[in-house]
């Protein structure tokens with residue numbers, strides 16, 4: 034079977050007609066396979082959902098127990114047949130529970146990577162390269178200018194600022210699923226064991242990560258009403274980026290605005306958000322990691338989706354690997 038017959042972009046998302054299922058559909062469908070819990074990939078309202086245990090749990094935390102009609106757990110490495118199409122989930126290294134989905138029929142195997150990264154992450158399983166005929170890669174940071182610095186060094190910059198400005202609350206914006214927990218785990222790895230204060234919007238997901246065995250240390254709620262201005266001087270407070278638009282971030286002692294995101298590489302973005310200390314910490318591959326991954330997997334063909342599709346397509350072609358952009362719509366890298 035030709036790969037483009039096995040899986041192709043349809044208005045609701047990537048569709049497998051033979052198996053009659055979608056992967057990360059952007060509208061409610063009969064049968065959805067979900068790569069990970071970020072809201073642009075995992076939406077509520079599907080009749081049937083197949084995903085890892087963690088992704089299903091995360092969807093239930095975010096949308097409530099009735100987020101879909103019925104659900105089925107996909108165990109990593111275990112093949113499930115859907116109308117004669119073989120699907121297997123493999124770790125993607127993006128956030129807790131994130132998976133690549135391998136779709137196989139009549140001798141053709143396509144791997145949909147969802148979102149992925151290659152760096153070690155204390156909060157999730159590492160990316161596993163899977164040999165395939167077609168590798169569908171994301172391209173969030175798909176330009177040669179994107180280089181993500183060392184995570185530990187970025188966290189050290191935050192710790193140095195704490196020592197330098199002990200009178201200021203260090204208020205960090207980090208996405209609620211993945212980034213916040215990874216930042217906390219990275220701080221612990223760097224030997225920071227003080228209590229870390231979290232916005233209420235992060236509490237359930239942090240609790241869930243802990244229940245999955247990820248040590249986040251001493252976490253305290255930073256949403257106590259009536260907190261005075263001098264509160265949390267010299268402490269780290271983490272909240273979702275949306276909280277910075279509210280009064281929330283301004284209640285702390287001389288708040289120092291920090292944002293942890295791959296996009297902090299772009300000074301203009303940091304400036305626009307009024308970020309004083311941008312931390313470049315990403316849950317996606319940078320350019321070198323994207324191209325190294327394609328070299329390592331050596332697929333017959335590459336399809337590129339969400340992000341800077343054209344540059345990566347061009348790079349593949351220059352390497353002699355057939356490649357094309359998928360032009361899928363509706364993905365906005367929530368976790369970044």
Ligand SMILES: [Zn+2]
Nearest residue numbers: 071127148368
């Ligand atoms: Zn994601």
